[in-house]
Amino acid sequence: MALEADYLVIGAGATALSFVDTLLEQDEEATVVMIDRHSAPGGHWNDAYSFVALHQPSSSYGVNRVPLGQDRIDEAGPNKGFFELASGAEVLAYFQSVMRDHLLPTGRVQYFPNSEYDGERGFRNIFSGEETQVTVNRKLVDTTYFETSVPSTHKRAFTVADGVRVVVPGALPDLWKSGPLPPHYCILGAGKTAMDTGIWLLEAGIPADSITWVKPRESWLINRATVQPGEQFFDSTIGGQISIMKAAAAATSGAEIFHQLERDGVMLRIDRDVEPEMFHYATISQGEVDRLRGIGNVVRMGRVEAVEPGRMVLQGGEVAMPEGTLYIDCTASAVRPKPVAPQWQGDRIVLQLLHVPLVTLNSAVSAFIEANFDTDEEKNALCRPVSFIDNIDGYSGIILGTGINRFTWAQNPKVSEFLAASRLDPSAPTIRQLRETAPERLSIIAEMQGAVMAAMPNLQKLAAKAAAEAQAG
Template sequence: MTDIEADYLVVGAGAMGMGFVDQLLTDSDASVVMVDRRHAPGGHWIDGYAFLRLHQPAAYYGVNSRPLDSGARDEQGPNAGLIELASRDQVVGYYDAILNQRFLPSGRVRFFPMTEHEGGGEIVSRLTGERRTVRARRVVDATHLSPSIPAHHTPDFEVAPGATCIRVNDLPALARPGADYVLVGAGKTGMDTALWLLENGVGPARIRWIMPRDSWMLDRAHYQPGQEHLGEVLDTLANEVEAIVESTSLEDLFERLEAKGCRLRLDPSVTPAIHRCATVSKGELALMRTITDVVRMGYVRRIEPGRIVLDGGEIATRADTIHIDCTAPGINYRPTRPIFEDGRVTLQHVRLCQPVFSAALIGHVEARYGSDAEKNALCPPVEPPSDTVGWLRMLAVELPNRTRLITNPAINDWLAGCRLDPLAGRIRNVQPTDTHELMAFARYMQNAPAAIEKVGRLLAEITSSRT
């Protein structure tokens, strides 16, 4: 058994683990041992399906020290006119470059792939069985929010002999002219799969979409990088807090958000229950709306040749139909815990739907601030939302913290230089003549305190109605 000494043992080399270590290298002289059970950095991207892409602009993803995007706009397809979306292969290659061109050459990072963490400082190679003990000041858990992904997901429904049900990862290798397709699942994976089929020539009449619950979606156009788009981003944030202040219930809130252009849905006649930060362009939404055979009969219980059994009944299919399992939940929802504890850092979200920014901020706070109490005050964790109530709970933590960060001079200075923060640097560049941006920011700041209060009241009413 070999002993290794380091300041930090980081368990997990996915997006959050890489983001934390990158910021630690920038802000300190700490040494790091990273371990990951996969063969390379990149986390779930390594096992992603071939057509997996970021839903958000690539400018907001990756590590703080190096851009992922080229700044180019998509010139064709449903994302035309908007900043490019990085592909699976781009993201995997990016993290490989970060490891081999930044982390390892620093001399302060050692990376052990194909290695399991067995608790404490104990690690073991999955290839050789060799055991090592890492003596570190802190163990950093970058796996707390590790996702459940399509490549490894086992569906909750039965598949009878003779029925074809495949994982999304297997779809591009499938060649069956004239087949009918059934998508099972309404989340981001289902959206990606629907768009991939349509963009590759499958007619919408050959696609059936089983959707137990609909999703609220964000409009990607409202979150574009670049100074020229700041006014639209600030308008969106200001409209959100105004909608919260004006709302009388959770249902009324989302109707107001939709009316202000802050939320999108697939079918205007169906009220969504899911809110997981799925982000689409209006072109993608229009394409998905061409699929008119949408089944809303609850969850699938059993798939048989020629028949699907659901909570609300059964539907007939062709015996040779290809069913595609899009039900992997993504993030594994686990209770939040303090991010900074004695001997431990647990990476979690501190800002709405921005895991890589959260990891960078946690790395900065870890390197530059003193006690765990002080650090936790700056970084209260927010639980990623799974539904509309979860989104409201997340806002109850995230809205006050957003105000706390932008009014903290030292943190705000860091935010202004952080490429993963979509606002601070651009706000600092606003000129006195930029009246649109100034008015939108003033609207946000004016309504934020009342929005925080209203979120608390709405949550209390929801809790009361359920008891």
């Protein structure tokens, strides 16, 4: 089979769908072929555990022209008082609807699930083996930079002896169907998946003393109270950004930034007695942190290497475990640092991080710039990829890179106008609204601008130091 289109998009996850949605809006002639290995749109959301939910409010996630959720404020649970967080099932249904009801009816999108890119402007159906060649008139769009490892699909880095039961988090809701419940549970991993698993176990009624948590590293966490969109949260959200810049201006290391932000209520950590070594932009409420602190049996002996009847073998030694313990594998890493390169590379666009961690905003802005600017030089000058470094000192470079892109967009009238109307931007539409209804509340913006200018020289110094140390190994 042979096809022809202006753009061949590899992937049909959040990044790809956001890019195509904005591209079709901005370029009324563009045609697109989308391919993806999954059998339905949504990328890694197809593989996620059933109780997963967004970190960020639904109101600023997804594709620009299709709202997600009802802009509701939760009235119960650990997210009480904040904008709703769509569940995994809601997100997956949303992306399926985006494809079925929004993109395909344009007649300008062709979508091929269960398909793998062949590396030469073609693809192969995973099941039938049928090969298709695509004549690409403009660009190949590679969205695989954002490929996420999830528990249900990643390859374990530890061994499991006969007679020991290991499951992924998605199996937990069905445990009651398979006979007697385990006498003890052990969470393997310290990321957001592990945190979600701990909350699920506790809310399911598992006593905290029946849970062991293996945490190779502690993480800094964003306080959800400081990243809410909308005018009702405007002062606290901008105040959180000002705190980040003030901390960055005064710090001599990444750790100092985080400790100051903890004092300011912008960052949280579960164990106050352990110095965090990582930051993956996981966002959490104080209520969730309080619940997780109830799990007192925490093992800090590095990563698990083997699970055997009655014991765990870890990098730092062995730990005796109750017979019949159920191990929950949360060791997949959703964040894998990768090198960056220009997004526009001749006949190829490689979508990357621009405004961390808002991946769907990144891709919408990239599509807008693809459709409205002429040369690769112009486009790359407006979108400078940000290198994601998951250690603490790498945070300064992420703040710096995101800030530079944000400043560049604000200075460009076309991009600035797009952001002011984009539901994916947590701040620009609110600022536009307040200019019309309550301009006096925008006085805090001047403070923000001053804090950014004061922080930039030190951020450059800290970022350069972190980059040199990372390169040195």
